Amino acid sequence: MKARQSGGPASLVHRCFVVYGIGVVSAIASLLPVPSLRAAGERGLHDFAQIYVDQYFEPSAHLALSEAAKGKSQALAHYALGRGLEVRGRTAEAIDAYSEVLRHQPDQFFLARKTAHLLAREGRQEEALALLEESLERNAGHPYAHIALSEYLATYQGSDPAGLARSIAVIEAAVARFPDNPAIYEHLVKLLLSADRRDDARAAVAAAAERGSSDPHFWLRLGRLAIRVLPPGEEDRRPDTALVDDIHAKALEFADGKVEVIEKVAEYYHAAGQFDRAIAAYAGILERHPDRLDLRERLARAYGAKGDGEKEIETYRSIVEIDPENADVHKRIAGIFLQSERYKEAIPHLRAALAITKGGVEEYSALGRMMLDQKEFEASVEFLEATAYLFPESADFPFLLTFAFAGEERWEEALKQFEKTLELAGEAQPHLLNEYFYFRYAAAHERSGHFDKAEDLFRKTIEMIAKNDPDDKNHEFTATVYNYLGYMWLENDMKIDEAGELIKTAVELAPESGAIADSLGWFYFKKGQYEAAKEELLRAEALIEQEDAVIYDHIGQVFHQLGDMEKAVEYLEKAVALDPEKEEYVERLDEYKAGGPKKSEAPAASVPEAVPPTPGA
16 A cells, blocks of 8 residues: 655655564654644544655655754754864864854854854964954844954954054944943953053943943942952052942842842942941841851851951851851851950850861860860860760870869869870870879879878979979979978878978979968978968968968968967958858857967968869870
């Protein structure tokens, strides 16, 4: 059966025979636009099931390409060919292919620009210029055709005054024709600046600013151009901020709620130091888009630049309330607190940042030291114990825990950390095991009542000082060690005379120390030398910078022994006023007021500070 002809026969002959199976035909049938096929009414799929292999039929009229469509398909084919040739370095052939594209589609002015530059690089500059002139003639209503010709002239004929003048003339004519197109102004200003005609460039921007465009993007682009034309910093050419401000104000005026426009204007205000305007713009966006965390960050930075640290912190905190895992913002908040020396407020944010980022030993160690410096002993114990679990091989954290437990007067726990530090430091971190370490280790044993062990460690400390500081440059620390050991003996009625010699040596090393003067006065008190004790204790009172309840109590007891009950009561009242919770002060004051007799035995002396103010490494 002959297939019904849908067109007419042609002279071409098929060279192959294709048999379609029933399944394939069915599959194709499922893809055909069935409703349109049925519209004719008289044809079905069986009418197309068989063809002659020696005949060709023209397609139906509705399937034939129009002349315009043929031109477009030819253009696409030549463009693909040209791209392939260009990539392979066959520039001349690529130019021919692109020229064919332009013959079929002369409105492709961007391709004309590309082809012209390829021609120029091949040394065919006259052809390139002619190509762009023809493109401009055909596309006079497109601003980029004007820009392409002007750009070419400036690039390849810019060294010739006539060529440069023509380049500028072309774009100035385009300005007159397209006064609301920012790209035209951008190109004109670029040319004028390259010709060192800054005043003309400024005049061009000022003229553009007189336009009545309601497109906010026009004003944004013009604003960027104005900033470029009016650079700051030159005494004889200060920026015309009023002009730039007016341009950005128009962008804001016509923004009509467009967030991207308001953002750009806010960024300009921030960069220009107009922080209140920037803040108002950012805040306005955030009212409608409170989930924009990036804008909250910009708002915070604007507050910071303005110098409103509290608002800056408040804004950053609003971010971490929404996104508590934002380590960078936690660090920024901490940085603000650190700059203003508000270390305690910085600590929680530093901890949060570390918990998120999982830093190294150095970062955890630095934070632990900060917590100790701020006497955050309870919090530092919890932090350092957890950190020691993270870094079990590091001696840093048991070392720092010795300070934390000492600050809480948990001496037995502190001793365990001293032992752990000794175990871990060894050869890995021997710098931790210096004389300061052994001094504090000794003090912890003394506070725990291990006096023999404390004595051994104090003596080891003195040996290390002699070895490491033979010139006694740190004589105040040496004095502290001598004083502490002497004081321990005095308090426990051990080696009183040797204690006195140690304390006298400490006085020689640090004669202006009120604490050591108090120790010497207490030694004299223990020896029953009350006049000498009074003289030394009153000297201690004069040397101390802050009132001290212990020294007042000691002076009161000396006056009591000397029979001056009025002075004794006066100094005990001072001691009770400073430390009203100390029961022995209260009881002693009551006894003195009641006229209690003098006592031949001196009470135990108080103990000096066991923890230096800063954890040294």
